[in-house]
Amino acid sequence: MPELPEVETIVRGLQILLVGQTILSADVLWERTLATPSPPVFARAIRGRSIVSISRRAKFIHALLSPPPVTSLIIHLRMSGDLRLEAGNYQTETHDRLLFRLSDGKALVFRDPRKFGRVWLTDDPTVVFGRLGVEPFSDGFTCSWLHEMLRRYHRPLKSLLLDQTFLAGLGNIYTDEALHRSRLHPLRLSDTISQEEAQRLYSAILQVLQEGIANNGASIDWVYRGGGFQNHFRVYRRTGLPCPNCGTPIERLIVHQRSAHFCPSCQPRN
């Protein structure tokens, strides 16, 4: 499901609902959801701790817990994870993997049909975030940085933009949309990009992410609800449909084991 805009939307909602609350208890319903620590240690360590803040790093949700030692509860939703606030009498459902009882009587449920999502409880978040690349909405993400870094690698743009150790937060939707808006082919090799093309790509990345957030992310399948950015897709999952710019049918190919949707006319291979 979630890329940067979807996670940002979820985090903004959780900040209002959860900051200041205390976690009374946690039930681990699917053990492998926990990356660390083991379920009993997790349940013991989280009991009675209150939520100080909730933020986002790339596609990770990061909650700080007190009292000291300050501990990080980190959640990655991967493909099908979702966090929902339910009433106190909530009955666990099939795809629920983790349930937190809160001090206001409600329950926070981590639901994840495909079981790819992961949760960490650690006093050292750098262990989880250590290898992540630059954050798109940070001072480190500039046009000159992007151009310089693109030249450093000899890889298809699609593959590089999906690489979280390069740029952190983009996924399959927003890479396709950013490449289309910058009129660059997904297989275009990164070290052939001119400064002018890097400028287009840089602007397009920020533009699609901002537009995604402004629309509360994208909702496609049964997984994530409430977003509207799917109504603004120009290429993603639009194979065979006309390009909004020129009317040419959108094509699809596989890059980096993922679908890449593009307009062969607006995004020529050279």
Added chain:
DNA sequence: CCTGAAACCTGTCTGC
């Protein structure tokens, strides 16, 4: 070091 493929999982949709 880099690349590609497989693995991790379940649900939905399409076509025969």
Added chain:
DNA sequence: TGCAGACAGGTTTCAG
């Protein structure tokens, strides 16, 4: 209706 196959907002691990 049944069933096989394709496909899905992601990342890690392993082979070459």
